[in-house]
Amino acid sequence: MATNKQHVGLSADGNMPESGAQKSWMDQLNRKRVPGPRTPYHHKLDARTGCSTRAVHSGTYHDPVSGAVGTPVFQSTTFLFQDKTYDAFFEGVTRDVPIYTRYGNPSQWSVQEKVAALEGAESAVVFSSGMAAIATTVYALTNRGGHIVTSYDVYGGTYNLVREDLHQSDREVSFVDPTDLSAIEAAIQQNTQMFLFEGLSNPLLKGLPVKSICELARKHNILVVIDNTFLSPVASRPLEFGADIVIHSATKYLNGHSDMTAGVASGSRKFLDRIWAQMLRLGGQLDPNSCFLLERGLKTLALRMRAHSENATAIASALDSHPKITRVYHPSLPGYEQTELLDICKGNYGGVVSFEIEGGDPAALAFMEKLELAQVATSLGGVESLVSMPFNTSHSSLTERQRQQVGIRPGLIRFSAGVEDQNDLLNDILNALEQI
C-alpha cells in the first residue's frame, strides 16, 4: 500500500527558481520557461515526425505501473501533496505540478501535448468549450483600455462576446473584412493589442491572408489570435506563419465525433501561461473524462481530415455546375480569390462547403428537409454530415444589412461533409435537389 510519502511524484524537478537567502539578485534565479507542462511519462515526439504520427502518439501517458498502451483517465480532482508541491506554491510553478484538476491533470496534459505537437506549439490549454478558450484568451492577453480588431463574420458566439461583453471591461472592438489587408491596417490604433480572426471563415470560406496579417501585426506589436477550427492543424498551422495563439473549438474536427464540447488554445509557453492563469480564475478547464474522449478522437484527425476534405471538394465540384445552385463557395473551385490559403492548405480545406440554392431561403429549407443522410443540425466537424443555414443559426444575431455586408445571401446553405462514402453523400444531395 503506497503512502503519501511513497508516490512517485510528478514535478517541475530541475526547473524551480530556487529563491532564497543565497540568491543576491534576480539574475541568480534558475527557472526558464519550458514547453509543456508534461511529465517524463508523456510521450514527446521528434518534431520531424508527420502529423498522422503525432496525432496518434504525441502526449500519450505511458503509465509506469501498469504499462497501459493508452492514457489512463485521471479521474481525480486532487493529487497527493509532497514537499515539492509546497515549493511549487511558494515559487509560483503550480502549472507544472499536479495539485488540483482546475490547475492541471495528467489527462489534460496528454491532450494538450498532442494538440501542441500538431500545431507546432510549445504549450496548450484545454477548455470546456471553444468559447471558453476564446473568451479566456481575449481577456488574458488584452488590458483595460485595449483595442481588438476582428470581423463581422467570425463565429456568432465570438461576435456576441466581443460585441456584448468586451466594452463592459473597457476593451474597444473594430470590425473589418479580414481578407482586406489595407482595411486591417486602417483599423489599427495606438492601443490595438490583438487581431482576432478565423483562418477560414464561416460560412463563406474566405481564406485569411495569415502571413501578411502576421507581418503587419509584428510591426505594431499586436498579437495575432487565429481561430483555426474550420481548417485543423492538418491543413494549416498558423503559428508557423507568425500567429501568436491558435484556438480551436475542439467540439468540431479535433474531437470529430459530435459527442463532446471542448476548446483549446495553443502557442508559446509565455502566452499560454497567462491564458492558463486566466483560466484558473474564470474556471473553464476540461474535465479528465472529456480529455480522454478528445485524445481518442484526435488520434484519427489526419485520416478524418483527408476524408472530410475529399468529400467537400467532390460536393463543391458536383454542385458548381448544377442548374438549381446559383453559387458554390469552396477554395478548390476556379476563381477562388484568397490564393494565400491555397498555398498554405495544399488541397486540404476541411469539410465545409457552402452553396446558394435558387429560390432563396424557402427553397433552401425545402432542400434540407429532403436530405436523408445529412442531418439538419448546427455544428460541423463530426464524422456525420450536417447541414444548416447561417441566416437562422450561426449568423442570426447579425442584421440583414450586416449579413449582406459579409456576403450571406438568401438561400445560403452550409454543408459540413462527414466521412461517409462520397457517392452516398452526392446522391443524397442530388436527390434532394431534384425534389425541390
Added chain:
Amino acid sequence: MKNGVSIAGMSEIMHEIKGDTAEGIFSYAAWSEWSGGETLAANVAPAVIGTVKSSRGFGWRVALGDKAAVSDVCQSDWVFLPEELALAGLGSCALLTMVKGASTRGSSLEHLCFKVKAVCHRQPEDKVVTALTDFDYRVEFEADAAGENQMFQEILTKLSNHSPNHRTIAEANTVSLCQPVKAEIAEMAPVSAADSQTEIRVDVHWEYGFQLHAAYADGLRRLKIDQPKQAGGIDKGANPQEILLASLVACLTRTLVAHAEQANILLDGVRVDASGHVDMRGMLGIAPEVPSKLQNISLNFSLDSHADQSALHDLIYRAAESSPILRLLVEKQRIALHLYRGETFITEFISEG
C-alpha cells in the same frame, strides 16, 4: 507566490531577456493636454513590454498653479502637482525593486513603506517651482525571521544601484526635444540661491504583490501604482516610469502655459508627449554595463495657437529650460536612504550618480 509576487514569473522574464535583448526593452509613454482652465490632464499611453503591447488607462488632473485640490467626495476632483507625481514615481520604483529583491531572497514582508521627501525650490515672489533637490527615503519594513537586517541592508544597496527611476535621477541625462523643435538638453542654468525652500513629501505604501499606493499629506489623496499585467502586475495603476513621465509632461505643460501668459502669447491648447524606455538587463543585473534607468527620454510638443511659429518654438525652449521636473532628470541628484525595521534604525547612506 512570495509577497504576492510570482518568483517563477520573475525568473522566466529574466531568462527570456537574457536570451533575447529585445524582450528587455520596456517602453513607456505619457501625454498631457491642456485647453484652458486651472488644471491639465496627464495620461498614460500604451506601453510596450519587450515585444508585447500593454494598454494603459490611467490619468490624473494636475494643477497649473501651486495648489493641489482635495475632495473627500469624489476622487475625480483630486488635483495633483507635478512634483507630487514625481515623488510617487521615485518612491514606488524603489519600493517595487525592494519587493522584488526580498522575494528573490525568500523573505516574507509584513510591511513596507517608503517615506519620500525632497526640497522644493520656488521663486520667492510668484511661487513658481524651480527645482526639486535633496531627496530622502525613509524605508520602514517588517519581515519574517528569514529576512535578517543584513539582508535588507544589502537589498537597499542593490536597489540604489538598480531601481530605474532612482538611477534616472541619481545620474545625469540628456533629454531630446523632437517636435516641432529639435534639441538635446544636457544641462540647465543654476537655481537661484534666493529661491525659497519648502519640504514636499509622499508616503508610498506596499499593499501586496506589485500593488502600491502613494498617500499625500492631506490624508485623502492617493495614487495607485502597479505593473502592467504583461510585467507581472494586475493593472491596478500606472507604473513608476509612467508616473515619472506623466509628471514631466504635466510640468512642461504648466511651464508652457505660464510662459505664454508672461509673453502675451494666446494659447488655445497644449499637448506634450514624453516617452522613454528601460533596458531591463540593467535592472535585473544580467548585464552590468547596461544602465538601469529611463533612456531615450524624448518630448513632442503640439501647441494650438495663432502666434507665429518662431515665438512658439522659443516658448517651448523656455518652458523646457525652466521645468523643474526636466531639471530633475537632466541633473544628478543626491538621495539619502535610511533603513528602519519598524521603528528601529538599521543603516543609512547617501546615493549619488
